[in-house]
Amino acid sequence: MPEFLRLSPPIQALQILLDSLPERKPADEAIRSIDALGRVLAADVRAPHSLPEFPRSSVDGFAVRANDTFGVSEALPGYLQLVGEILMGKSPTVVITPDTCVSIHTGGMLPEGANAVLMLEHSQAVKRRGPGNEEINEIEILRPVAVGENVILVGEDVKKDQIVLKAGARIRPAEIGGCMALGISLLRVAIPPRIGIISSGDEVVPPDCSPHPGQVRDVNSHSLAALVKDSGGDPVLYGIVPDNLQAMKSVAGIALNECDAILITAGSSASARDHTAEAIASLGGPGILVHGVNVRPGKPTILAVCGGKAVIGLPGNPVSALVIGKLFAIPIIERMLGLNVVHPHPSVLAKMEMNIASQAGREDWVAVRIHSSPSQSIPSEERIWMAEPIFGKSNLIFSLAMADGLVRIPPNSTGVSSGEMVEVVLL
Amino acid sequence: MPEFLRLSPPIQALQILLDSLPERKPADEAIRSIDALGRVLAADVRAPHSLPEFPRSSVDGFAVRANDTFGVSEALPGYLQLVGEILMGKSPTVVITPDTCVSIHTGGMLPEGANAVLMLEHSQAVKRRGPGNEEINEIEILRPVAVGENVILVGEDVKKDQIVLKAGARIRPAEIGGCMALGISLLRVAIPPRIGIISSGDEVVPPDCSPHPGQVRDVNSHSLAALVKDSGGDPVLYGIVPDNLQAMKSVAGIALNECDAILITAGSSASARDHTAEAIASLGGPGILVHGVNVRPGKPTILAVCGGKAVIGLPGNPVSALVIGKLFAIPIIERMLGLNVVHPHPSVLAKMEMNIASQAGREDWVAVRIHSSPSQSIPSEERIWMAEPIFGKSNLIFSLAMADGLVRIPPNSTGVSSGEMVEVVLL
Numbered sequence A, B: 001m002p003e004f005l006r007l008s009p010p011i012q013a014l015q016i017l018l019d020s021l022p023e024r025k026p027a028d029e030a031i032r033s034i035d036a037l038g039r040v041l042a043a044d045v046r047a048p049h050s051l052p053e054f055p056r057s058s059v060d061g062f063a064v065r066a067n068d069t070f071g072v073s074e075a076l077p078g079y080l081q082l083v084g085e086i087l088m089g090k091s092p093t094v095v096i097t098p099d100t101c102v103s104i105h106t107g108g109m110l111p112e113g114a115n116a117v118l119m120l121e122h123s124q125a126v127k128r129r130g131p132g133n134e135e136i137n138e139i140e141i142l143r144p145v146a147v148g149e150n151v152i153l154v155g156e157d158v159k160k161d162q163i164v165l166k167a168g169a170r171i172r173p174a175e176i177g178g179c180m181a182l183g184i185s186l187l188r189v190a191i192p193p194r195i196g197i198i199s200s201g202d203e204v205v206p207p208d209c210s211p212h213p214g215q216v217r218d219v220n221s222h223s224l225a226a227l228v229k230d231s232g233g234d235p236v237l238y239g240i241v242p243d244n245l246q247a248m249k250s251v252a253g254i255a256l257n258e259c260d261a262i263l264i265t266a267g268s269s270a271s272a273r274d275h276t277a278e279a280i281a282s283l284g285g286p287g288i289l290v291h292g293v294n295v296r297p298g299k300p301t302i303l304a305v306c307g308g309k310a311v312i313g314l315p316g317n318p319v320s321a322l323v324i325g326k327l328f329a330i331p332i333i334e335r336m337l338g339l340n341v342v343h344p345h346p347s348v349l350a351k352m353e354m355n356i357a358s359q360a361g362r363e364d365w366v367a368v369r370i371h372s373s374p375s376q377s378i379p380s381e382e383r384i385w386m387a388e389p390i391f392g393k394s395n396l397i398f399s400l401a402m403a404d405g406l407v408r409i410p411p412n413s414t415g416v417s418s419g420e421m422v423e424v425v426l427l
Helices: A010-020 A173-184 A218-228 A245-258 A270-281 A318-337 A397-401 B008-020 B174-181 B222-230 B245-258 B272-281 B318-335 B397-401
Strands: A028-032 A061-064 A078-085 A100-104 A114-119 A123-131 A134-139 A161-163 A185-191 A194-200 A234-240 A261-265 A286-291 A301-305 A309-314 A347-352 A363-373 A384-390 A406-409 A421-426 B029-034 B060-066 B078-085 B100-105 B116-119 B123-129 B136-139 B163-164 B186-190 B196-198 B235-241 B260-267 B286-291 B302-306 B309-314 B347-352 B363-373 B382-391 B405-409 B419-424
Touching: A010 A286, A010 A301, A010 A318, A028 A194, A061 A078, A100 B245, A114 A421, A161 A173, A173 B222, A173 B318, A173 B397, A185 B309, A194 A245, A194 A270, A218 A234, A218 A261, A218 A318, A218 B347, A234 A245, A245 A261, A245 A270, A245 B309, A261 A270, A261 A318, A270 A301, A270 A309, A309 A318, A309 A397, A309 B302, A309 B419, A318 A397, A347 A363, A347 A406, A363 B286, A384 A406, A384 A421, A397 B163, A397 B174, B008 B302, B008 B318, B029 B347, B060 B078, B174 B302, B196 B222, B196 B245, B222 B260, B245 B260, B245 B272, B245 B363, B260 B272, B260 B318, B272 B286, B272 B302, B272 B309, B272 B318, B286 B382, B318 B363, B318 B397, B347 B363, B347 B405, B382 B405, B382 B419
Parallel strands: A078 A100, A194 A234, A194 A261, A261 A309, A347 A384, B078 B100, B196 B235, B196 B260, B260 B309, B347 B382
Antiparallel strands: A028 A185, A061 A100, A061 A114, A078 A134, A123 A134, A286 A301, A301 A309, A347 A421, A363 A384, A363 A406, A406 A421, B029 B186, B060 B100, B060 B116, B078 B136, B123 B136, B286 B302, B302 B309, B347 B419, B363 B382, B363 B405, B405 B419
């Protein structure tokens, strides 16, 4: 089969792939909320009760009836009798009647009768003698408080039965905190999709071998496995297949059957690339959707859907394989996880240090190192980041290991000028 | 002890803390390279051999002696006798003598005598009859190649003994790929520092309890544990300590002894905060370095070094605790891991949707949601992200769970205007 490259732009190619994949709810499992960091929620989570469950003070001060404070000022202070203290973690035993107050701490429960909290800073403790000469503790109020002031109302954070976490959300520390606040100890999360990874090439040997002259170690199985793991998938390695059509058909068929999607890195010779394409074409319909993407590195990419599962043929060279993995495998994994957030790539804004030319019509991803300018002595938040392109043949894995990120030069651009601000997508 | 807040700007406060911590090489362990994703290298890694180990072709074509091609053109082609094919993964058995060539595939080993590769596209197979009428395979060359053209030289990726990965680097998929290429199966990585986490407050109960009125569940132990895990630390939970100075001194002492640093979330009442400060002050010199940071949320933060270990007193409310954890605990963990890369926070550039006021002199971190504008139909790489601030009291954990990131309003600013581009640090 001759190599036929219809060169789709990467964005369009990805869209074709995504549009051809069936909508399928990911398989899910229940796990402990505290173990769910990084996982993707499979179902909406509703609040089992309101939060807070009782009105709480948001400051240190005195729980009062707001109307007892109306009209007071520093010139004309008001006075309230101090009738006790709200203990932390306890339900109040006092009731606030007119012209009385209790001391309350941040987070303390508002007692019955009170509807506002006066800040400690706007009051002053005073003592006076009562009719029988007994000591009476009073609070001098120097300014009025409105109803609800310095109070967190019941349900102000979330209301009972409100959806607090949506299916498709990635669990971060804040989500774990939210679950703790509501006593939600289990979450249903998507089971990581199994991503079969096949390496190929007569010249490729396992990484723990000593290659003979002419042989190279398998880089892609493990770098792609790491990429898959990093984005929430479960990599399943199928080893190295020789440049043999029957062998590739057979291994790819097994992998497709056992996994939710497969990644095949083609052998680097033209005939090996042809075998990969032919093997993919044999795996079932609709088959190959895109053969060749207008991107550098990564042009000889194959995108296919076979039997409802994504099959990606990646270039054999390690740098191209990783870039294509980022562009196509990660979005497929996120789709299978049910991730519903259209998230930007984590990136930093940096100033390009030199001119980079790019062919119009082609999307280029240029590896860069970033460093701060002009010196380390400026605190990190105030720094300007500089992007220094790493020029290297795309076969050189260490050009990527030395890079901090990739800069995208869009198809409609002919390059980036020195001094231009660019978005560096972090590796 | 009265609460005394010297309000340092966060950057300066962090610097004071870092400067007071002893330089200490992190403890390390050897693990399999393929399991090292996300870990931090403890020692430089040198290349055990050059990469590639043999000269390789970077294209499909013909291995030639460059000087046999000098002077040829489409008008005046040259001819070389085709004497064989380089098999992938094999050491060549032919030697290229003048006016001969062999076919070679991408990644194939250059044979002796050859010093360049002619691309398939710039040649043409022809046949002619020899003196005895035998068929001779020849290659018509349509353009010259320079010495070294389309060849990856021995050591062009890395040279033997070159440092290929530096101590302090975080292992990403590209680093794993690099290790595979060189057959490096074990790496020495930093052991995750043990970070003790203490929650406190008479009102705080474990998350799996049903709180009585006045009580709240412990959010901070687990949200901070997730944050610590996420940044490469090993969280060790010491439970919830009541608002009692002796209890706090005792638990903090044990935690400091068993861990490399500790985080204490103060009870929310003023007296509980005082206990935290006093307990920290009792843990050893130099003690409290910063008490109060000019940041919102998170003002009542305590930064201390006791017995050579960092101790951070975080505000009790969950949102402040997470923001302060991000600002101070993560840099401490990264320092203990020996991470040598001054990395920017992963962030995206977005357009602020409305005006946000901020007090001059104070650094504000505002929670925002990001969404793409104007519509989902624009491919993700071409989108403009919009940042919508989430206004909520800092006690509301779900204001953070709903947020995509935080926008920093620096101390020297009085706010952000609607339409201004801001850097959203992803949560």
